[in-house]
Amino acid sequence: MTEIRVESSEDYAKVRKLHLIAFPGPGEADLVDRLRADGDAVISLVATIDDLLVGHVMFSRMSAPFRALGLAPVAVLPDWRRNGIAARLIEDGIKQAQKDNWVGIIVLGEPGYYKRFGFSVAKAEKFESPYAGPYLMALALQGNDLPCQSGRIDYAPAFLVLG
Numbered sequence: 728m729t730e731i732r733v734e735s736s737e738d739y740a741k742v743r744k745l746h747l748i749a750f751p752g753p754g755e756a757d758l759v760d761r762l763r764a765d766g767d768a769v770i771s772l773v774a775t776i777d778d779l780l781v782g783h784v785m786f787s788r789m790s791a792p793f794r795a796l797g798l799a800p801v802a803v804l805p806d807w808r809r810n811g812i813a814a815r816l817i818e819d820g821i822k823q824a825q826k827d828n829w830v831g832i833i834v835l836g837e838p839g840y841y842k843r844f845g846f847s848v849a850k851a852e853k854f855e856s857p858y859a860g861p862y863l864m865a866l867a868l869q870g871n872d873l874p875c876q877s878g879r880i881d882y883a884p885a886f887l888v889l890g
């Protein structure tokens with residue numbers, strides 16, 4: 728039975744290990760640690776099955792013309808993929824962000840996957856961003872549209888290291 732819950736400090740080492748397994752290099756594991764250290768991690772959720780930490784998602788503060796969070800990274804241990812665990816992590820994070828009055832979420836990823844959560848390339852295409860293009864998406868949390876659809880959006884400084 729998979730449980731989705733807020734990350735605690737006791738999870739930090741396991742979350743780091745998860746990202747080291749899930750991604751080809753240490754970039755995402757370092758990113759998560761740096762986002763926490765910088766105080767830019769806003770929502771951090773883990774998925775557990777009994778005592779095993781199988782998934783993690785982080786939403787971090789962005790600089791944008793509205794209160795925006797960036798969704799990244801999200802990872803699930805290889806043996807537990809394709810069971811909807813990432814989807815549950817993302818859905819719960821979106822709900823939490825909405826409750827906390829965040830206005831929008833930005834994600835850089837595969838549109839085919841993220842559109843199921845309501846993310847749209849069209850909503851992000853007028854923003855100025857180093858990641859502008861067909862993989863940059865936005866989700867409006869308070870109503871159908873973002874309060875503005877242009878201007879500059881930047882991920883937290885920790886992302887600069889990731890490249």
Ligand SMILES: CC(C)(COP(=O)(O)OP(=O)(O)OC[C@H]1O[C@@H](n2cnc3c(N)ncnc32)[C@H](O)[C@@H]1OP(=O)(O)O)[C@@H](O)C(=O)NCCC(=O)NCCS
Pocket residue numbers: 749750799800801802803804807808809810811812813814815836839840
């Ligand atoms: C990307 C990642 C987080 C997805 O995790 P996941 O828990 O497998 O995700 P989900 O189960 O929600 O969905 C993944 C796919 O499985 C499908 N799926 C979900 N439940 C399923 C089920 N019960 N049976 C079959 N397929 C299923 C989904 O439809 C989706 O497929 P699609 O995109 O081809 O439509 C995981 O593959 C991962 O950790 N990858 C490495 C890290 C990474 O690249 N992260 C993303 C960038 S930050």
